[in-house]
Amino acid sequence: MEITLKKLTKIFSEKDAEVRAVDNLDITIPSGKLIGLLGPSGCGKSTTLYMIAGLLQPTEGEIFFGDEDVTKTPPEKRGIGLVFQNYALYPHMTVKQNILFPLENMKMPKDEALKKAQYYADLVGIGNLMGRKPKQLSGGQQQRVAIARALVKEPRVLLLDEPLSNLDARLRLQTREEIRRIQKETGITTIFVTHDQEEAMSISDNIVVMKLGLMQQTGQPQHVYDDPDNLFVAKFLGTPPINLFNGSIKDNQLYIGDEAILPFKAKDQDVTIGIRPEGFDVKKDGKLSIEVASIEHLGRDISIIAKHPNFDGHTLRGIVDADTEVPNSGVIKVNIRPNKCFVFNKETEERMK
């Protein structure tokens, strides 16, 4: 089911202030894909999800499921499955009763419902826990029950609100693979909300980056990472984060301090330069000098913690191959890979190409 959001806007009016939680959102979500709505808290991603679910009414704009305008359709008629952030499993029902609950509402014959419940319970890997109460399950298991409950009525769209935020680090890794697998097996159009960029990038077919209710960029995760439209997107994606420098353009050359690092065709001005950690090549005749503060050997590669007077951020970090020779301290020379280096307008923070 292809989902189209047209100029979707949600305004929350408080006493004397209006908050544009979602502002003129235009997104098309292709059928059968897994989409990550990504952004820091307060960016309107959950609001968007709840509008798609129908639990919130948009102030303006329209929502289409395929060709069908569902903007005014109540949630129970939209054919969606929603997994809440804290799962909202009915605490007084067993896992089985929880999963059966939507089917009982549909008045499905008992044995067919049971078969279906068991199928989806097995699919998410909790088929042996049917008799337990939610309280007797771990966070990850509750999560799976919630997904099974959402899937069992075979919705047109599956919505997940911060599905992994209540899990510990290891479970999170495992569960996100699980979500991916389940989505692939069922082929259901899935939208999930997260503030964790790694999570979004690792399992999404497409990501939508949002900030303060506005869509910043959308596309395949790798594409967005490699080709950010603005400073926010560049900063938000990637761990370790991108390194930002106060730089300038002079005579079609990109300068950090006095050192010209790359050619760049634009008129002379001050700019913000972002370099991904993996964008550094240690070379004797490199164009940029940085002062090494410390070295971390991470096995597969080396992490260089460095200093530079024009660096604008917390930690300047470069990641290079493990067989690179890097001194523990002192000034080293590095070259910058052009495809890992982005230039942003100082005022608008838009990407300059």
Add this chain to the structure above:
Amino acid sequence: MVESKNNLKAWLYLAPALILMAIFIFYPLFNTILIAFKEKYNYMTGEFTQFGFGNFAFIFRNQIFWRTVSNTFFIVFVSVPISIMLSLLIAVGLNSIKPLQKVFQTIFFLPYVTNTIAIGMVFAVMFNQSYGLINTIIGWLGLDNAINWVGYGAGWGRAMTVLLIYSVWEALPFKILIFLSGLQGIDKQYYQAAQIDSTPRVRVFTRITVPLLSPMIAYVAVTSFIGAFKEYTSVVALFGLDTSIRDKGIGTIVWFLYRSLSDPRVGEGSAGWAAAAALFLFVIILIFTFINLYISKKRVHY
């Protein structure tokens, strides 16, 4: 060493409460049990003939006593379930309306802060045969409006009807308050989840609201069963004097207890009958509370 010192301190802190409870609760309780077995006990002189079951034999042979027992059970098993269901529905209704919620809450809570006797008298006036509001309304409907509800010769049926209406109405506010606070503690997401799964309203109520509210329902059930077994003030408030209550046969166990205490046959041990009736009531309440707790254990989801 430290522990025993602390123990002493703890006892010291507990002492005021313990002393008061000993004087006003434990001693009377114990004494009541004792008196119940003292035959022909005269509370003026403290004399009694022997320990035995004479008092119980007396009340169990007494027609009026059994009348009060059946009245009490009738009130308990009719008014408590009705008032619980009504208050649950009102609380759910109140919880789902936005405008004027506070106003309605206040209105529903008013009976709770008003004196029982005063309200009882208002009810008595409302149900008065010749100028009561109820008969007036019945008159408007074109029906015979000379119904004697609460006066002399009204009969058990009518009197009990008024008493039940009164006790249900009087019991509502506290229950509504408890249920409302319980409802407000239920996570909204359960309802959103139910909505997305297109759960019919009745099912939302029976499968989600009631189970999630079950601890409150159990609490209310236990306390109001106990309260209803001890029903007394409403009877007095509605029907007033002893003769009027006896005339309709509408007394409750506690009413029997008070009546025995004020019985002029002190020398024959009327206090002992009262004590025996009190003990009887105590045992019944105990049994029912255990049954209640046993059922709650199976049906309540904490």
